[in-house]
Amino acid sequence: MRAHPTAIVSPKAKIHPSVEIGPFSIIHGNVEIGEGTSVGSNCELGVATRLGDGSALRIGQGSTIRSHSVFYESSSFGDGLVTGHRVTVRELTQAGRGFQIGTLSDIQGHCTVGDFVRLHSNVHIGQKSVVEDYVWIFPYVVLTNDPHPPSEVLLGARIKSFAVIATMTTVLPGVTVGEGALVGACSAVTKDVADHRIAVGNPAVDRGDANRVRLKDGTDRAAYPWKSHFHRGYPEAVVAEWMASLPKS
Amino acid sequence: MRAHPTAIVSPKAKIHPSVEIGPFSIIHGNVEIGEGTSVGSNCELGVATRLGDGSALRIGQGSTIRSHSVFYESSSFGDGLVTGHRVTVRELTQAGRGFQIGTLSDIQGHCTVGDFVRLHSNVHIGQKSVVEDYVWIFPYVVLTNDPHPPSEVLLGARIKSFAVIATMTTVLPGVTVGEGALVGACSAVTKDVADHRIAVGNPAVDRGDANRVRLKDGTDRAAYPWKSHFHRGYPEAVVAEWMASLPKS
Amino acid sequence: MRAHPTAIVSPKAKIHPSVEIGPFSIIHGNVEIGEGTSVGSNCELGVATRLGDGSALRIGQGSTIRSHSVFYESSSFGDGLVTGHRVTVRELTQAGRGFQIGTLSDIQGHCTVGDFVRLHSNVHIGQKSVVEDYVWIFPYVVLTNDPHPPSEVLLGARIKSFAVIATMTTVLPGVTVGEGALVGACSAVTKDVADHRIAVGNPAVDRGDANRVRLKDGTDRAAYPWKSHFHRGYPEAVVAEWMASLPKS
Numbered sequence: 071m072r073a074h075p076t077a078i079v080s081p082k083a084k085i086h087p088s089v090e091i092g093p094f095s096i097i098h099g100n101v102e103i104g105e106g107t108s109v110g111s112n113c114e115l116g117v118a119t120r121l122g123d124g125s126a127l128r129i130g131q132g133s134t135i136r137s138h139s140v141f142y143e144s145s146s147f148g149d150g151l152v153t154g155h156r157v158t159v160r161e162l163t164q165a166g167r168g169f170q171i172g173t174l175s176d177i178q179g180h181c182t183v184g185d186f187v188r189l190h191s192n193v194h195i196g197q198k199s200v201v202e203d204y205v206w207i208f209p210y211v212v213l214t215n216d217p218h219p220p221s222e223v224l225l226g227a228r229i230k231s232f233a234v235i236a237t238m239t240t241v242l243p244g245v246t247v248g249e250g251a252l253v254g255a256c257s258a259v260t261k262d263v264a265d266h267r268i269a270v271g272n273p274a275v276d277r278g279d280a281n282r283v284r285l286k287d288g289t290d291r292a293a294y295p296w297k298s299h300f301h302r303g304y305p306e307a308v309v310a311e312w313m314a315s316l317p318k319s
Numbered sequence: 320m321r322a323h324p325t326a327i328v329s330p331k332a333k334i335h336p337s338v339e340i341g342p343f344s345i346i347h348g349n350v351e352i353g354e355g356t357s358v359g360s361n362c363e364l365g366v367a368t369r370l371g372d373g374s375a376l377r378i379g380q381g382s383t384i385r386s387h388s389v390f391y392e393s394s395s396f397g398d399g400l401v402t403g404h405r406v407t408v409r410e411l412t413q414a415g416r417g418f419q420i421g422t423l424s425d426i427q428g429h430c431t432v433g434d435f436v437r438l439h440s441n442v443h444i445g446q447k448s449v450v451e452d453y454v455w456i457f458p459y460v461v462l463t464n465d466p467h468p469p470s471e472v473l474l475g476a477r478i479k480s481f482a483v484i485a486t487m488t489t490v491l492p493g494v495t496v497g498e499g500a501l502v503g504a505c506s507a508v509t510k511d512v513a514d515h516r517i518a519v520g521n522p523a524v525d526r527g528d529a530n531r532v533r534l535k536d537g538t539d540r541a542a543y544p545w546k547s548h549f550h551r552g553y554p555e556a557v558v559a560e561w562m563a564s565l566p567k568s
Numbered sequence: 569m570r571a572h573p574t575a576i577v578s579p580k581a582k583i584h585p586s587v588e589i590g591p592f593s594i595i596h597g598n599v600e601i602g603e604g605t606s607v608g609s610n611c612e613l614g615v616a617t618r619l620g621d622g623s624a625l626r627i628g629q630g631s632t633i634r635s636h637s638v639f640y641e642s643s644s645f646g647d648g649l650v651t652g653h654r655v656t657v658r659e660l661t662q663a664g665r666g667f668q669i670g671t672l673s674d675i676q677g678h679c680t681v682g683d684f685v686r687l688h689s690n691v692h693i694g695q696k697s698v699v700e701d702y703v704w705i706f707p708y709v710v711l712t713n714d715p716h717p718p719s720e721v722l723l724g725a726r727i728k729s730f731a732v733i734a735t736m737t738t739v740l741p742g743v744t745v746g747e748g749a750l751v752g753a754c755s756a757v758t759k760d761v762a763d764h765r766i767a768v769g770n771p772a773v774d775r776g777d778a779n780r781v782r783l784k785d786g787t788d789r790a791a792y793p794w795k796s797h798f799h800r801g802y803p804e805a806v807v808a809e810w811m812a813s814l815p816k817s
Contacts, residue, residue, distance in 0.1 A: 076574075078325075078342055093576055093594055094343050094361070094592050094594075094610070096342055096360055110612075111594055111612055112343070112361055112592070112610055112612070112636075114359075114360055114361070114386055117386075137612055137615075137638055138361075138387060138405075138610075138636060138638070138654070140386055140387070140404050155638050155656050156405060156636075156654060156656070158404050158405070158422050158423075173656050173674055174656075174672065174674060176422055176440050176441065178440075188718075191674050191676075191692060192674065192690075192692065194440060194441065194458050194459065206717060206718050208712075208717060209692050209710050209712075210459065210692065210708065210710055210738075212459055212487055214486050214504065217535050218532050218534060218542035218545075219455060219457060219483060219485060219545075220437075220455050220483070220545055220549045221534065221536070221542065221545065221548070221549055222536065222549070223534070223535050223536050234717055234718070236717060237710050237712050237738050238736075238738045240459075240486050240487045240504050240505050242504060255712065255740060255756060256738050256756035256770050258487075258504060258505035271770070272505050272520070272521055272770055283716050285716060285719065285721070286715050286716065286721050286723070287719070287720065287721050293716035294716070296716075296717075296718055296719065299719070300718045300719055302720070327574075327591055343591075343592050343610070345591055345592075345609055361592070361610055361636075363608075363609055363610070363635055366635075387610075387654075389635055389653050405636075405654060407653050407654070407672075423672065425671055425689050443690060443708065459708065461708055463707075463734075463735050466784050467781050467782075467784065467791035468704060468706060468732055468734060468794075469686075469732070469794055470783065470785070470791065470794065470797070470798055471800070472783070472784050472785050474784070487736075489708075489735050489736045489754050491753060507736075507753060507754035521754050521769070521770055
């Protein structure tokens with residue numbers, strides 16, 4: 071392990087020898103970190119909590135955790151996790167591989183995240199949320215869970231594969247956003263959005279099929295499904311699978 | 320005092336011997352911390368400012384301040400303060416007991432907060448705000464104060480006892496939200512909300528009595544006033560007083 | 569240089585001897601800091617990135633960078649930069665003098681900022697944004713850039729001189745907000761706003777000339793252009809120029 075001399079690393083933590091740990095960071099004992107991962111400065115990983123299940127914080131191989139981030143114990147992340155700065159992730163978050171979490175994002179725990187999910191800056195994921203594979207969530211989006219706050223009822227939102235939620239949108243408790251659906255900016259999503267539809271507004275209303283949006287790159291191709299044209303950062307095998315799934319045009 | 324060896328604690332600070340202070344935290348001189356309080360890592364307490372009144376930052380007994388939080392001098396908090404991570408609290412904030420401040424919340428100071436007020440993550444409290452007892456404020460809510468920014472006029476919002484403000488709502492300058500009122504998610508509250516009413520929308524409009532919302536817990540009871548059914552985390556004596564105040568049904 | 573003993577300062581950084589650097593802060597090598605600047609605790613300045621142009625992070629004279637802030641290399645700030653806490657600024661941000669960045673604000677880089685621009689707390693500036701001189705942007709405002717996310721098309725917003733964008737507003741990709749215009753709180757700005765007009769709503773619509781808003785300070789003067797009455801914190805020469813530019817009344 072290549073820890074900065076100022077870092078405080080518990081001898082109980084299971085850390086691959088190749089892992090780098092930055093200055094003023096703290097790694098508690100109930101933590102496992104995979105090969106080739108880099109942890110920035112001023113982070114705290116494996117914060118203890120009575121609200122977990124006793125399991126370790128597990129960070130997969132080849133991950134990058136940027137400075138000032140805080141992760142609790144009892145959460146698990148596949149290989150290739152990438153975070154911005156000042157990320158907070160509470161206990162009982164189960165995430166797949168290739169998860170990207172933007173600066174200031176706040177994951178409240180007790181939630182499930184698929185593969186290659188991308189949260190931009192300042193996204194808030196409430197407890198009991200389910201976010202499926204390849205979802206994109208943009209800045210200042212909140213997934214809520216309490217239909218009549220404060221209460222003991224938690225109805226998490228479900229965001230299905232390839233869905234996109236644009237900036238400053240709130241998803242109300244128990245709502246499902248369909249596969250490949252697009253929710254426009256500044257929306258309040260009060261009821262389910264069907265697969266491959268656009269919803270926008272406060273409250274959000276259906277505005278047609280997502281494939282009617284055209285790319286402003288000079289080609290006038292359909293902008294959705296976005297997997298037809300946006301491939302940056304995904305493994306080749308994933309993209310090949312996506313392309314094979316598209317209808318022949 | 321049980322300060323981590325890396326913590327920097329001014330000998331002028333008045334800190335009860337039982338207080339714990341985490342790694343890489345800084346406690347300035349004009350600070351008083353009560354018995355049994357715990358301060359996490361990477362915090363800075365008692366930041367000096369010319370904008371205060373010279374008084375100390377006072378943190379009551381049995382409080383928990385989580386990592387990366389920043390508090391200025393000249394503010395006061397009753398017993399049982401609990402914060403999330405990365406909280407910022409400026410000078411001249413006067414808060415009662417049992418105050419909870421969620422991760423990333425930003426209190427601009429020059430404001431008054433009652434007893435057992437709960438701010439969820441990423442709440443912004445503008446200067447001159449008044450937040451009364453037992454109020455709940457949910458993520459990404461902003462209390463504003465300048466009716467025609469930028470200007471020297473500050474008209475704080477007033478949130479009365481037991482009121483609830485749901486996610487992503489902005490309260491415009493000088494607005495009062497009534498006792499026990501419910502402001503729905505994604506609202507812009509441009510005028511006063513009467514006691515025990517629901518307001519929602521941009522701009523927010525009256526949508527009837529709060530007690531018409533039913534609990535989705537299978538009981539179909541009224542969800543408001545929430546003090547009738549939600550008691551987690553409040554002292555028994557407080558709850559007993561609430562229950563005695565409810566009309567017999 | 570007056571660096572706290574716990575600060576980690578690269579000998580390659582070019583730092584004026586008068587600069588103060590707080591505890592637990594990190595200054596990387598590709599950094600230049602001007603005379604009289606103060607850097608708070610727990611900051612990280614000059615973070616390396618492949619996405620820059622190799623140039624240094626340059627911080628002008630007389631600047632104040634508050635705690636827990638993170639700046640990347642390849643950005644430049646004129647004299648008199650002032651930040652709140654936990655600010656994040658990525659590479660290729662070019663800003664003029666007197667820039668103020670509020671607590672939690674997140675500047676994504678690849679953007680241009682004029683002189684005396686003021687961002688309040690928790691403002692998000694997307695890549696390719698252009699913010700001209702004397703602009704005010706209030707809490708939870710987001711400048712976006714992707715017209716059909718995710719894509720490789722970036723259309724930054726342009727905010728012209730003296731414009732004001734109120735709390736919780738989103739500016740959609742490619743939109744221009746005119747000189748001296750006022751965008752009301754909680755708006756979604758989907759099309760250009762003309763100079764000196766008010767726009768408000770979701771979507772924002774024109775509501776007349778900005779000068780019809782009256783100051784609530786007892787004088788009933790026009791609140792806009794704000795340069796006619798709000799001068800706090802600007803150099804005398806700047807204010808004199810503003811006053812000379814106003815029509816005689």
